[in-house]
Amino acid sequence: MSSGDELRRIALSLPDAEERETWGNATFRVRDKIFVIMSDDGTGASVKATRDEQSALIAEDPETFTFPAYVGQHGWIGVDVHRIGAEHLRELLTEAWRMTAPKRVVRAFDAG
Numbered sequence: 014m015s016s017g018d019e020l021r022r023i024a025l026s027l028p029d030a031e032e033r034e035t036w037g038n039a040t041f042r043v044r045d046k047i048f049v050i051m052s053d054d055g056t057g058a059s060v061k062a063t064r065d066e067q068s069a070l071i072a073e074d075p076e077t078f079t080f081p082a083y084v085g086q087h088g089w090i091g092v093d094v095h096r097i098g099a100e101h102l103r104e105l106l107t108e109a110w111r112m113t114a115p116k117r118v119v120r121a122f123d124a125g
Contacts, residue, residue: 015094015102016055017055023103028122041106048113049106050084056094061109064088102114 024030024041030048033040043048050059059081062070067090070078079091093104111119 015097015099017051017094019099020049020055020058020094020106021105022053022104023099024110027107027114028118029114030110043110043114043118046113048109051094058092058094059089060086060092060105061106061112062088062090063112066090066108 016052021032021039021041023125024102025032027043031042033042035050038053039051041051048061052058061084067080067085069087070090071080074096077093077096078082079085079093081089081091087092092102094102096107100115114122
């Protein structure tokens with residue numbers, strides 16, 4: 014299972030990602046746009062996603078995934094960081110980053 018430290022490591026491993034404290038929480042951004050907000054204790058996070066992905070994840074595992082306050086209406090997904098595996102967390106964060114990063118940065122990342 015994952016931890017706040019692991020979330021931070023994965024998020025910051027993505028190109029041009031940076032961490033900034035906002036609203037008392039760690040936020041992870043690419044080019045000043047947020048793609049992950051971590052809870053102050055590192056046990057939860059709100060991750061940018063599509064509404065379809067949000068619905069599917071909550072239906073599949075309501076213990077791990079929730080509809081977060083404020084950003085849930087925009088498709089973001091609440092994640093219990095301790096209940097999700099590292100690979101699944103990496104997939105979610107990478108997808109959130111892809112939705113947020115400039116297209117040329119994503120293309121360069123995909124090119125390896």
